[in-house]
């Protein structure tokens with residue numbers, strides 16, 4: 001199962017920020033996920049729990065989003081208030097709160113991490129073709145800057161593995177990079193990894209015709225003395 005924890009230079013950059021833990025759990029070998037979303041997710045849940053435990057994140061509540069391919073983002077101020085997960089109607093989660101784990105599931109859509117370089121705030125978004133068209137990354141940057149009182153140049157953005165040309169006709173990752181740049185975020189990391197090109201490591205909704213699993217992206221601001 002160790003191969004399920006994806007290591008990429010962009011994730012190393014995030015994890016080098018103070019108190020920031022970002023993970024991306026890829027394809028789980030030996031789990032038959034050629035199924036509809038709900039069933040595949042149920043099969044993967046115990047594996048994801050085990051991986052979170054192994055990564056030392058099991059002590060933190062995992063807050064997830066309904067993910068409706070929209071551009072709404074929940075700003076979590078009091079995680080105890082969010083016992084009902086996934087949070088309805090949102091595709092993004094943002095917080096300044098330490099000791100909770102934000103989780104987004106993807107299979108071809110991009111996970112987008114937006115994190116303050118001082119580790120004081122972070123957001124995790126689900127941005128596929130639709131969410132990108134709706135500008136969820138731009139909204140995420142604005143929201144974090146407003147709520148956490150930050151300037152865009154204090155943020156780092158990471159675009160995770162997602163489907164890209166020529167496997168997909170729309171280069172939404174390029175649009176996300178452009179959105180970040182026009183919002184004033186200069187530090188954007190993208191390893192340009194295509195999920196459909198690496199079916200040994202990732203699930204691809206398109207390549208597997210909709211019957212596949214989901215990768216779990218996470219972001220945790222670790223509790224640290226203030």
Ligand SMILES: [Zn+2]
Pocket residue numbers: 164165166167194195196197198
């Ligand atoms: Zn590809």
